[in-house]
Amino acid sequence: MATDAYALIHALVGFDTTSRDSNLGLIRYVGDYLAGHGIQAELFQNHEGTKANLFATVGAGEVGGVVLSGHTDVVPVDGQDWATDPFRVTERDGRLYGRGTCDMKSFLACALALVPEFQARRLPVPIHLALSYDEEVGCLGAPRMLAPLAARGLSPRAVIVGEPTEMAVVTQHKGIQAFQTVVTGLEAHSSDQERGVNAILYAARLIQFLESLRAEMKARTPVASPFDPPYTTVHVGTIAGGTALNIIPRRCELRWEYRNTPNIDPEELVERVREHCRNTLLPEMRRLSPLCDIVTERTGSVPAFRPEPDSPAATLAMALLGTNATAAVSFGTEAGQFQEAGFPTVVCGPGSIREAHRPNEFIARAQVDACLGFLRRLADHLASG
Numbered sequence: 408m409a410t411d412a413y414a415l416i417h418a419l420v421g422f423d424t425t426s427r428d429s430n431l432g433l434i435r436y437v438g439d440y441l442a443g444h445g446i447q448a449e450l451f452q453n454h455e456g457t458k459a460n461l462f463a464t465v466g467a468g469e470v471g472g473v474v475l476s477g478h479t480d481v482v483p484v485d486g487q488d489w490a491t492d493p494f495r496v497t498e499r500d501g502r503l504y505g506r507g508t509c510d511m512k513s514f515l516a517c518a519l520a521l522v523p524e525f526q527a528r529r530l531p532v533p534i535h536l537a538l539s540y541d542e543e544v545g546c547l548g549a550p551r552m553l554a555p556l557a558a559r560g561l562s563p564r565a566v567i568v569g570e571p572t573e574m575a576v577v578t579q580h581k582g583i584q585a586f587q588t589v590v591t592g593l594e595a596h597s598s599d600q601e602r603g604v605n606a607i608l609y610a611a612r613l614i615q616f617l618e619s620l621r622a623e624m625k626a627r628t629p630v631a632s633p634f635d636p637p638y639t640t641v642h643v644g645t646i647a648g649g650t651a652l653n654i655i656p657r658r659c660e661l662r663w664e665y666r667n668t669p670n671i672d673p674e675e676l677v678e679r680v681r682e683h684c685r686n687t688l689l690p691e692m693r694r695l696s697p698l699c700d701i702v703t704e705r706t707g708s709v710p711a712f713r714p715e716p717d718s719p720a721a722t723l724a725m726a727l728l729g730t731n732a733t734a735a736v737s738f739g740t741e742a743g744q745f746q747e748a749g750f751p752t753v754v755c756g757p758g759s760i761r762e763a764h765r766p767n768e769f770i771a772r773a774q775v776d777a778c779l780g781f782l783r784r785l786a787d788h789l790a791s792g
Contacts, residue, residue, distance in 0.1 A: 410440075410523060412779055413503070415516035417496045419479075420505040426480040426544045429457045433479050437461055437519065437538065444522055451552040458540040459550035465525045466533035469559070473723075473785065474535040474566040474750070475518040476741065478542030481507040487766035502769040509758035509770045514569030517757070517778045521786070530789045537562065542595060542741055545707025549741045557748045565720035566745045567785075569756030571763055571770075574726045574777050575734045577754035581634060581666040582673050582711030583739040588613065588680075588703040590648075593696045594657040602693050603655030604699050607648045610659040613701070616683050617641050617663060620676055629670055633735035639667045640737075641676065662706070666737060669711040677703065684790075710743035712754070720751040727784045728755075736760065755781075 422433035438448040441463050443690030451460040466472065484493045484506055488491040491497040493506040503513070518536055525534050540548035570577075590610045621641035641663070648659025665676050684701040692699035714733075715721070721733060738760055745752040757774035 410520045412517050412520035413773060415520050416503060416508060416513050416775070419512040419516055420507050421494060423494050424434050424480050424507070425483050426541055427483070430479045431459060434459045434538070436462050440519060441522065444526060446522070451555065451734055453548065453551065458745055460540060460548050461538040462552055462556065463536045464533045465522055465536070466530050467724065468533055469535070469556075469561045471562065471564050472535060473789065474537050474563045474745075475569065475782075476519070476537040476539070476566055476745065477511045477515045477518075477569045477743065477756070478539045479515070480540055481510070481512075481544050482764050484756050484766070485537055489766045491767070495766075501772045503772065503775070504524035504767055504769045506768055510760070510763035510767050511570055511756060511758070513758060513770050513775055514756040514778060516789045517775065518569070521782050524783070525786055528786050528790050530786065531792055532564070534786075534789070535561075535638045537755050539741060545583070546709045546739065546741050546744060547707070549744050553744060554715075563750055565723050566750045566752040567720070567724065567743075568740050568742045568745065568752060568754045569778070570738075570754050570762050571756055571758030572734065572736065572754055573759050573774065574728065574755060574757060574781060576721060576728060576730065576732065577732045577736050578712075578718065578721050579633065579669060579714045579735045580712040580740060580742065580754065581639070581668055581737050582743065583664060583666050583707065583709040584673050584677060584704050584705065585662070585664040585707035587660065587662050587706050587782065588701065590659045591654065591698070591700045591702075592655065592657050592659075592692065593699060594650075595655045597653045597655055602656065602695070604657040604695050606656045609645065609688055609692060610648060610661055610700070612688060612716045613680070613684065614643055614646075614661065616680065617643060620665075620679065624665075624671075632668060634668060634737050636737065637668075639665055639671045639676075641665045663730065664707075666739070667711060669713045673708070673711070677705070709739040710747055712740065712742040712746060713751070715746070715751065718751050718753065720753040723788070724753045724755050725787065732760060747774060
């Protein structure tokens with residue numbers, strides 16, 4: 408018999424695994440749960456030893472089979488108006504409220520709950536469980552697990568990344584390139600503007616350039632694009648600068664990103680930004696001081712997930728769901744990283760992305776039940792050879 412999936416959702420949500428903090432409490436809990444079923448989990452830690460990916464196999468061997476993958480971290484609740492404790496599941500009107508219920512601890516709970524059933528079936532091929540850290544801050548954790556697994560010959564028939572798609576079969580998503588730009592000007596008294604270089608004003612001009620790139624990308628919308636919005640988006644998320652009203656600001660920092668459709672070279676836009684800074688903004692700034700500078704550093708890179716012709720992962724997921732339809736999403740996942748490792752991959756999981764990252768995040772019980780049914784049909788399929 409399966410362990411109660413709902414009890415596991417309660418347990419997993421109870422661990423505050425906000426990306427800035429450790430996920431080791433949850434990882435130890437899952438490791439102990441698997442050990443109770445005779446399964447040894449393998450950990451792949453970060454450099455500091457404060458976070459870990461977990462990989463475990465139900466069955467024998469690492470050839471063939473299916474990987475069920477999900478991230479353990481969640482986004483912050485800071486400043487959000489929650490009606491309930493975000494790290495304690497509250498059930499009401501067929502919904503489970505709590506941070507991570509939708510994105511994406513319910514999928515993990517469903518997979519873990521069915522471990523006893525997977526074992527009882529004595530499947531001829533393995534089912535692997537892959538739990539990662541730091542997906543929400545740039546998909547930073549999964550590569551530390553994928554590289555050694557691929558090197559030693561892991562070769563699954565399919566990877567199912569259980570992000571919230573309302574159990575639709577997703578075969579492509581945009582990539583994400585994230586950056587921090589620091590503009591360094593020259594301080595002076597605000598009454599003597601000719602002797603200073605205003606870092607905030609030059610940052611504003613850079614933002615105007617980013618907005619022009621956004622408009623250009625919109626004009627270059629691919630024909631019949633499946634994404635919403637259908638083009639590569641450019642976004643400035645934060646800006647901070649200045650010391651006091653009467654001081655020309657020396658420093659301004661902005662964080663920005665673009666989410667590229669698979670047909671756009673992920674390096675194109677950042678190179679154009681650097682060129683604009685180098686050829687247009689910096690020459691003006693350095694007329695007063697050679698110490699003025701604009702430095703852009705990449706803070707995150709998530710590869711686009713590209714559609715694969717005749718993907719065995721998509722074929723499997725569609726068969727299990729009884730559909731011929733596939734979809735595309737604009738949010739990023741670890742699917743592109745699994746794909747780059749050479750594994751056929753699909754994104755399919757319970758819950759709606761519209762409820763993710765918001766206050767009072769929830770998942771409907773109907774979605775959890777649909778996921779359990781999907782995973783049981785997966786076991787039936789693997790058992791049949």
